[in-house]
Amino acid sequence: MTIARDSDENTRNLCSHRQSLRSLMSTANITATQAPVTTIREIGRHEGQAVTIRGWLYNLRESGKLLFPIFRDGSGVIQGVVAKNAVSPEMFDSVKKLTQESSVIVTGKVRADKRAPGGYELDVSDVQVVQPVPESDPFPISLKEHGVDFLMEHRHLWVRTPRQASILRVRAEIIKAARDFFDDRGFILTDPPILTPAACEGTTTLFPVDYFGEQAFLTQSGQLYIEATAMALGKVYSFGPTFRAEKSKTRRHLTEFWMVEPEIAYATLDDLMKLAEEFVAFIVKRALERRRPELETIGRNLAPLEKIDTPFPRITYDEAVKMLQEGHAKGELENRFEWGGDLGSPDETYLSSKFERPLMVHRYPAAVKAFYMEPDPQRPEAALCVDMLAPEGYGEIIGGSQRIGSYELLLKRIREHGLPEDAFRWYLDLRKYGGVPHAGFGMGIERVVTWICGLEHLREAIPFARTLTRIYP
RNA sequence: UCCUCAGUAGCUCAAUGGCAGAGCAUCCGGCUGUUAACCGGAGGGUUGUAGGUUCGAGUCCUACCUGAGGAGCCA
Missing domain, CATH: 2.40.50.140 (Nucleic acid-binding proteins)
Structure with missing residues (x-):
């Protein structure tokens, strides 16, 4: 007592x-x-x-x-x-x-x-x-509605409410499903470092950290490191936090979020897309099986989730451009999309609205994608990459690619992007000592939780969201 | 960084340039089946900050601060 x-x-x-x-x-x-x-x-x-x-x-x-x-x-x-x-x-x-x-x-x-x-x-x-909670200082979160800022200011208490607690249970289930999926398929969990040296993909989106007088950064992806462990263990994955110092003020962005990233030696883009669709279908099925009461508490309409099954629709970037231009001609899209650009948020929403299952868009122009992506041998201006767009307007949940296999090409790309060659010596080594075709993707946990729970905001999909304007509580 | 919107009681919001209000929460009272219970009463305000216009500013103007949504960028 x-x-x-x-x-x-x-x-x-x-x-x-x-x-x-x-x-x-x-x-x-x-x-x-x-x-x-x-x-x-x-x-x-x-x-x-x-x-x-x-x-x-x-x-x-x-x-x-x-x-x-x-x-x-x-x-x-x-x-x-x-x-x-x-x-x-x-x-x-x-x-x-x-x-x-x-x-x-x-x-x-x-x-x-x-x-x-x-x-x-x-x-x-x-x-x-x-x-007892004192009468003079009652619990701040009443059963009536509150504003977003007030709730986020009291996030440490907000998590006690049934809806928020249910979301956190679904999140835990999704994470467990992700780990079970890879563990059961012979993937080995290898944790990449969170503190990383030098700039990898442009310093503006990295959080700098003082590392005993040296400049270091919080990781924005474990990918480069698990490419190394994939060459050691064949099939690997990582699950951990990543940090982006992007000044994004939208409901789809956090500065600190969690990613699952598999990386597979001797895998092609086609292997990757097959894995990605099986993975996402598995997670949705698991959430429906094990967290149905929570999803109902949250008020999620389960019908769209029940429809999720493999195979997922796949279109090339070129086909996506055609669809977007037709959409513009029909007056369903404000701006006419031109070949060569990256898909914007309204474009993604439009494309995914045409399908009931997550949509995989592959072979984007290499110019708008990351430096490490393998060019399509059939069409070198396109990259062997894929983005998966969740239905119901939830946008991108997965981004992945086949990685560049050639030492010479990778070095060329690093130079083209003005990246510090020295910092990438180890990464280049992977192509020097027995490089193989390999591929991997990253899936943002919070985006998947937001989609599966049917939430308005990403910040409810993580216990304590870190955004551009919030680092309390 | 840019665009749009908002800031009034603890919370959610009203208030034609003319007495600053309601619901919820809190407190007091009532009700033997309530479902965000309901009914009656009470307390609770430097209207984000600083200037300005006006007889008079929550309301109009300027600047700033804070937040939200979107763009860009991304998962």
Whole structure:
């Protein structure tokens, strides 16, 4: 039994309330030892029995001599019922005075009830208050709507709400699915460094770090490093955070986000596209199988997700350009797209809206893509690369390519891009000592979570989002 | 970096250039099945900041600050 000390001025006015809680708690101890401790998620197994749950008060409704405290414990939410004539007056009064998000240990009898959203209610016989939230300083996040900035300012408390907690559970499932997928297919997890030397792809998008007096940067991709481990282990992947100092102010961008990146020796672009579609289909299926209740809590329309299956549609960049130009001619797109540019956000949305499954666009012009991509031997101005666009306007979730195999060509590209040759010595070595055709892609976890959960903003898809304007909490 | 919009009570928002308001939250009271419960009452304000126009500015003008959405860039 724990009780908060009177360490805060705000809690002083609670003293009389606290006195009654203390006397309540001396009897509560006995009850707590009699009933088995369970979680709300598992509570159905104890129908008709007295159980103890440990959690927080989510909300309290009352109707005269009936109280309806709603408890949450991280596994779920359940409504308790306290009738005035069924408990002691002290007990009734204590529950009546409970404040939102006070931590509580609750004992009661589990009863099936058709009116309850979760199927069960708890006839409360005892409540121990672990720490009361002071009346003078109530929990800031009410059940009513709030603005984005306010919620982000209170993210550490916002995560307690059912919707946010559900999103985090889906995220965890997606990450586990990604790891299971690669682990089960013989991929080896190799963690690339987060601190990297010198500039790799242009310093403006990198976060500089002082490394014992030397300039270093936070990684913006583990790809170059897992190309090295792929040459050692054949099939590898990495899963970790990446950092982009881009000044992007949109709902699709974070400055710190998590990526899954597989890299495979002796793989071609076609192998990569097959892997990517199987991977994404696997993740969607897993989320539907294991996190359906959470997706429903979030309010996700599951019908579009149920349609996700292999094979995914594939179009070349050239075909995409044709579609975009036709779209412009029909008045469905504002600007006419010309061959040679990278697809913009409205272009991606338009293209993916024509399909119910994720769309793979391949063979972009080499000029708009990264320096390490292998040119198409059939058409050297195009790169052997692929972007996967999620349906429903969620945009790019995967970017990948076959990597340049030739030492000479890679060196040429590094020079063309004005990159520091010295910093890439090790990367060039991979083409000097037994280079092979190889390919890989990166998938942004938050973008996938946003799509699968049907969210408006990427910042809800990660526990603590880092954006251009926010590094608190 | 550019474009657009916003900033008023703890929160979400109203207020024709003319007395700064409502709902929620908090507190007090009522209700034996409430589902963001409901009903009655109370307290709660340097209208983002600094100037300006005006008899009078939350409202109009200028600058700045903060935030949001979008573009570019990207996953």
